[in-house]
Amino acid sequence: MVKLFDKGVYLLNGTEIAKSAEEAKAKTGQEVSQEEAARNTMAYRILEAHNLSGNMERLQIKFDKLTSHDITFVGIIQTARASGLEKFPIPYVLTNCHNSLCAVGGTINEDDHMFGLTCAKKYGGVYVPPHQAVIHQYAREMLSGGGKMILGSDSHTRYGALGTMAMGEGGPELVKQLLNKTYDIKMPGVVGIYLDGEPSVGVGPQDVALAIIGATFGNGYVNNKVMEFVGPGVSKLSADFRIGIDVMTTETTCLSSIWRTDEKIKEFYDIHGRVEEYQELNPGAITYYDGMVYVNLSEIKPMIAMPFHPSNVYTIDEVNANLKDVLHDVEQKALVSLDKAVDYTLQDKIVDGKLYVEQGIIAGCAGGGFENICAAADIIKGRYIGADEFTFSVYPASTPIYMELVKNGAVATLMEAGTIVKTAFCGPCFGAGDTPANHAFSIRHSTRNFPNREGSKLQSGQIASVALMDARSIAATAANKGFLTPATAMDVEYVGRKYHFDKNIYANRVFDSKGVADPSVEIKFGPNIKDWPQMPALPENLVLKVVSEIHDPVTTTDELIPSGETSSYRSNPLGLAEFALSRKDPAYVGRAKEVQKAQKAIEAGQCPLEVLDELKPVMDKVRKAYPEAGEGNLGVGSTIFAVKPGDGSAREQAASCQKVLGGWANIANEYATKRYRSNLINWGMLPFITKEDHESLSFKNGDYLFVPDIRKAVEEKAADIKAYVVGEDLKEIHLQLGDMTDAEREIILKGCLINYYRD
Incomplete structure (x- = not known):
């Protein structure tokens, strides 16, 4: 039904799989290097067309369009406004399909909607009223285009079946695009998804998607890679069927997706009055993939x-x-x-x-x-x-x-x-x-x-x-x-x-500025739409208290900040933060707030030891080894440990809620998705990695950690970060930050993305 190849393969003329370069040469009579063949993927060509760096190993991507819904666009626009936004530089669509029923508890839903409408007018965007369309369907119908790239603040931003490479990221990545900056990543791996056969009657796209997810999620086969759908089975599927598989690729933890396109996709564009947006896409004659998932559609069952x-x-x-x-x-x-x-x-x-x-x-x-x-x-x-x-x-x-x-x-x-x-x-x-x-x-x-x-x-x-x-x-x-x-x-x-x-239906109801901003429009702020609080720059030294310890194999963003009834608080950073980890560790918020008192004292020019008694013995131990640590060079905050946090939604609030409660870092064995790690960085939080086994950590919930010279370590791109567990004495441990761009390091140093652009 689904087979994973254990190493990279070559695809010949879009139909035949060769397991080695020698086999590819024997079948085609052509000799091509792996590097050259890797440039024949559809993904490579689209990324190359959108890359401004001139270096295909280190991409700086400018997207064609942006899209958000009503539990993300308020925070995104507020962040962009605080960072100097004057107008939307590219088409930005604000849909209203998530907060449609949240009328009690936090922000009244219509307050968020009116905020969105007035921002679309002021900054030159598109506003889709509630109940008109869910975010991704509107994008399929009205935004997608062959060879284009779209960035959305929802994890299921996937329009690959229509020839559009789309990615779901946390809000700060959209803020960067709104401020004419770039999306910076290493060149991702590309995995071929070879579809063969034809689905049986009664089998639908979700059946195919679940079979692929079941085969690839647990082993991380496509984690942070691009899934490229090829093979003769693609042509056996309607546009709707392909779309139904494509949207679920998010659940494999891949970065994005792209499909070969044909007359059925051209017909989709024609039906929607946008046939000029169609582009035929196919891999090259000899194409190298970093892996291959073979799917026999005929064998898929419900x-x-x-x-x-x-x-x-x-x-x-x-x-x-x-x-x-x-x-x-x-x-x-x-x-x-x-x-x-x-x-x-x-x-x-x-x-x-x-x-x-x-x-x-x-x-x-x-x-x-x-x-x-x-x-x-x-x-x-x-x-x-x-x-x-x-x-x-x-x-x-x-x-x-x-x-x-x-x-x-x-x-x-x-x-x-x-x-x-x-x-x-x-x-x-x-x-x-x-x-x-x-x-x-x-x-x-x-x-x-x-x-x-x-x-x-x-x-x-x-x-x-x-x-x-x-x-x-x-x-x-x-x-x-x-x-x-x-x-x-x-x-x-x-x-x-x-x-x-x-x-x-859309022409009569959707507000479309056609990209023309009107600075005279006053933004409508409901009483519970709040600005982001001030966030300090990274200090020279850090004292961190571990305030939550999660040993589940994977921790989802839903567990870091619940969805559902919390949606009406998404426009109020401090109000939403009260729900952080509420379903996983209900005591987390109280613990984090207690530690935050010390940092607030520092920012007010007071002694943190006077507001947090338990910090006194900690600093006594620290100063024996680091007597200079203290006034003017110290930050105090919280951190959590999780084995593999960040699976699921792209919502930035999974990180920002920790930040506004005084969080300075996460510590993990690995991060489930690139987008969650990016969210941490964009909110000025250190994405620490520990190599210690989670069952035998040298620290535990309630322990204090001291990280000396952390600012210097970030500035100098240190591969190894020395830290100490503060107990009867200082027990040395080692942490890593992993690969970071220069811009990401600067964001960490400034304290968050808002500070980075404001400065």
Whole structure:
């Protein structure tokens, strides 16, 4: 079904795989170096066209367009304003698809929306009103273009199927683009994704995506690399099908994606009135890839990603055939994810030997596409979901899709069966819409099923489970009134409706400045939209208290700053910070604030020892070895340890919340994604790496660390950072910062990206 090659390979004429240069030469009669063949990837050519450095090993990328949604654009624009923003230099689209329902708790949602609208007018952007489209569908319909590059402040910024290299990053990376700076990275590796065969009837894009995620996530096969989709199987897939696979590549932890394009993609652009944006893309005659994932589409079966990760994949047939054993395995894995905070069992979901689920959702950038919903309507036609616990909701990804589904009768078919058809909204993807009941089991064609994204509150004993499935099998399960069913088990006549795009829906409602800024416009600030607090520069020496210690194999950004009900606080940095680690380590905020008192005292010209008694014996020990450490050269703050933090969302708040609470650093064995590490750096936090095994660390939660001459170490690009655990004496440890650009080091020295540009 899915095979990973253990080393790099050559692709010949886009169809034939050669395992070595010798084999490639034997089959083509041409001799080409690995370096030359690597330049024949589609990814290389697009990156080269957008690179300003002149050095393809160290890229400085300028993107063509930017896009954000309403729980990221407020912070981004506030950061850019504080850094000197005058106008948006490139098209910047502000969609409103996340904070659509958050009307209580923090910022009233319409305050954020009015902030966005007035900023689009003042700085020359595009504003998409709530419920018009989810961020990625609007980008597919209106922003994508062959050979273009788009940067978005959402991790699922992926438009590779349309020939656009897109990346999801934390907000500060968009700020850099808004200030005419660049996105600086090493040349990423490129892994070929070779599609062969053709999917069976009833198998959908989520099934293919989950099979790939299951094969590549755990081993990091494509981590921070570009996934390049090639092979004859690509042509067997519709544009919608490709898009559905592509958006889920984020869950492999890859950097970006790109696909070869053909007449089906040209037709997509033509349907949307933008055929001039189409560009045919193909790899070169002899192309080298750093790895290859072979996918036989014909062998893919309906899949399910069980709680609590998209990589926890099984075939639905396997689950149904070995129900008790599979559920037991899932329960055991959940013990790690849930920290044993709640009693968790799935065995009671077995009803008459079958798995019963309480909820089905088709939504968002992954599930809400036209073909997915049409197929769901075909499956459920003439059936009904029943009057028991099971509910079924469908969210088309944009109003143009919704309108076409109304016109072709799919909405009527779904509603007659008991389905609720809702507007474009990302809520089910992050715990702010269709939150299931306590202990309920939800199946969703959406992006993620991490703990808490469906609304669980472990500290309150509230828990629910989400599994990811394709829209087709969700509809089949709905047709069987909540009993898990693969779509391939259903006898269905698929109508194959054609899509027609109504451009007037956006033309009549979306504000588009056409790139013209109006400086006279006054920005509308709701009372809970706040500026970023002042952040000090990196001091000469640092005292750090470890205030949280996380030993899970991977820590998600959802665990660092929860989604869902916290969304309405995203416009208030201090208000949002109160939720940091609240579902993973509820005592974290209090501990961090206590340490922060010392730093605030320093900034006020006072002695930190007078406000934090526990610091006195620490400094006594430090000064015995470093008598000069103290007034005028010392910073005091907090740090956390996590084995592998940063999987999942691109949200910068996972880092910024720690910063505004006085965080100076993270310590990790490795960072799950490039974007989380970048977020730390952009908020002036040191991304330390320790080589110590997490089970036998030389420090623990509550310990103080002293890092002498840290400023000098950053300035001089020291590979090894000497630090001390402060106990009865000073115990020496060693940390690393890893590879950093000169600009990243300067940002750390200045204290954060805002200071860097302001200065």
